[in-house]
Amino acid sequence: xxxxxxxxGVSKANVFHHFKSKDALYLEVxxxxxxxxxxxxxxLLAADLSSAEKLRQMIRYDFxxxxxxxxxxxxxxREVFNCGHGEGRRPAEQVFEHNFNVVVALFKQGQARxxxxxxxxxxxxxxxxxxxxxxxxxxxxxxxxxxxxxxxxCPEDYAEKMLDILLNGLxxxxxxxxxxxxxx
Amino acid sequence: xxxxxxxxGVSKANVFHHFKSKDALYLEVxxxxxxxxxxxxxxLLAADLSSAEKLRQMIRYDFxxxxxxxxxxxxxxREVFNCGHGEGRRPAEQVFEHNFNVVVALFKQGQARxxxxxxxxxxxxxxxxxxxxxxxxxxxxxxxxxxxxxxxxCPEDYAEKMLDILLNGLxxxxxxxxxxxxxx
DNA sequence: GTCTATATAATGATAGAC
DNA sequence: GTCTATCATTATATAGAC
Numbered sequence: 001x002x003x004x005x006x007x008x009g010v011s012k013a014n015v016f017h018h019f020k021s022k023d024a025l026y027l028e029v030x031x032x033x034x035x036x037x038x039x040x041x042x043x044l045l046a047a048d049l050s051s052a053e054k055l056r057q058m059i060r061y062d063f064x065x066x067x068x069x070x071x072x073x074x075x076x077x078r079e080v081f082n083c084g085h086g087e088g089r090r091p092a093e094q095v096f097e098h099n100f101n102v103v104v105a106l107f108k109q110g111q112a113r114x115x116x117x118x119x120x121x122x123x124x125x126x127x128x129x130x131x132x133x134x135x136x137x138x139x140x141x142x143x144x145x146x147x148x149x150x151x152x153x154c155p156e157d158y159a160e161k162m163l164d165i166l167l168n169g170l171x172x173x174x175x176x177x178x179x180x181x182x183x184x
Numbered sequence: 185x186x187x188x189x190x191x192x193g194v195s196k197a198n199v200f201h202h203f204k205s206k207d208a209l210y211l212e213v214x215x216x217x218x219x220x221x222x223x224x225x226x227x228l229l230a231a232d233l234s235s236a237e238k239l240r241q242m243i244r245y246d247f248x249x250x251x252x253x254x255x256x257x258x259x260x261x262r263e264v265f266n267c268g269h270g271e272g273r274r275p276a277e278q279v280f281e282h283n284f285n286v287v288v289a290l291f292k293q294g295q296a297r298x299x300x301x302x303x304x305x306x307x308x309x310x311x312x313x314x315x316x317x318x319x320x321x322x323x324x325x326x327x328x329x330x331x332x333x334x335x336x337x338c339p340e341d342y343a344e345k346m347l348d349i350l351l352n353g354l355x356x357x358x359x360x361x362x363x364x365x366x367x368x
Numbered sequence: 369g370t371c372t373a374t375a376t377a378a379t380g381a382t383a384g385a386c
Numbered sequence: 387g388t389c390t391a392t393c394a395t396t397a398t399a400t401a402g403a404c
Binding site for chain 3: 200205
Binding site: 097 | 264277298301302305312320323334335345
């Protein structure tokens with residue numbers, strides 16, 4: 001609270017005048033941090049694009065948004081994933097649930113169009129995509145220090161490669177073809 | 185420190201007798217939490233299995249290990265991903281880097297054998313797999329509260345579906361075939 | 369709304385007896 | 387090794403004047 005007051009250029013008592021407790025201030029910050037979060041994805045659902053392209057644009061947008069507001073993003077992720085204080089968690093979880101459901105809808109749409117595999121669980125797909133996006137943000141600093149990793153510097157590069165893996169899989173087509181037709 | 189002393193059934197002063205400072209205690213806890221972490225993966229590299237099966241076993245082992253030691257895992261993830269205190273971070277990052285490199289090696293091996301796509305970046309592949317595994321642990325509580333998600337209850341179920349997406353991709357084979365041969 | 373001054377509690381840590 | 391007692395510091399919060 002002392003640091004907040006200092007940076008704001010006011011006295012500590014003044015901060016307590018405007019926010020009755022530390023928790024109240026925190027809740028206010030969380031709520032406001034969750035405001036601008038991603039109406040983009042919804043309009044994407046109605047766009048005239050292939051499902052794969054929609055997914056690509058969604059991921060690109062998420063990366064841009066996250067890196068444009070790193071502090072907000074870190075606060076958000078911490079609150080949602082680290083069992084935050086009962087109060088501040090609610091607004092963050094509402095945003096999370098809403099965004100998650102939009103991604104699930106995107107996958108269902110892709111399945112209905114025959115573009116995505118009919119046999120996959122859309123919730124799992126959304127979860128995996130979300131993981132790859134959010135974990136990149138969360139683990140970038142750590143991976144930056146690992147010498148064998150080069151793509152930590154460039155989110156766009158990572159995004160493309162990651163999307164390629166998710167869309168087309170890890171297994172080589174030739175190998176898969178040979179395995180499914182061993183008599184050949 | 186007061187709570188630690190209470191739960192241990194000793195006085196606060198006694199805790200300070202055994203660990204000269206709070207930071208020293210924390211570092212000890214982190215180091216010990218990082219001990220048992222995954223020699224399993226290394227022996228997997230030398231096993232006589234397909235690369236996909238190795239990946240499956242690695243993921244299954246990670247899930248078991250994480251859920252068998254939830255507190256250790258949470259501590260570890262927090263330290264690695266949330267810009268922890270300079271000191272406690274080092275042991276966690278060493279474990280992380282080591283494990284990461286083993287997974288990268290697994291992917292390189294799979295590529296050398298022609299089982300995994302030659303054109304994928306093994307570091308990105310390892311990152312995506314790690315994300316899907318660790319994020320499941322971190323976000324399970326949150327996703328549990330989303331009504332549309334069913335697989336949060338069963339890690340094994342999620343692991344299989346997630347692995348299937350990573351190995352075979354999201355795009356339906358028929359659609360991909362049609363797209364690559366539009367004249368057909 | 370803003371300040372100074374102050375109350376009250378918790379926290380990290382030490383002193384010294386047993 | 388363990389305890390009680392204590393200290394210095396910091397944190398959350400309030401009182402009351404301007």
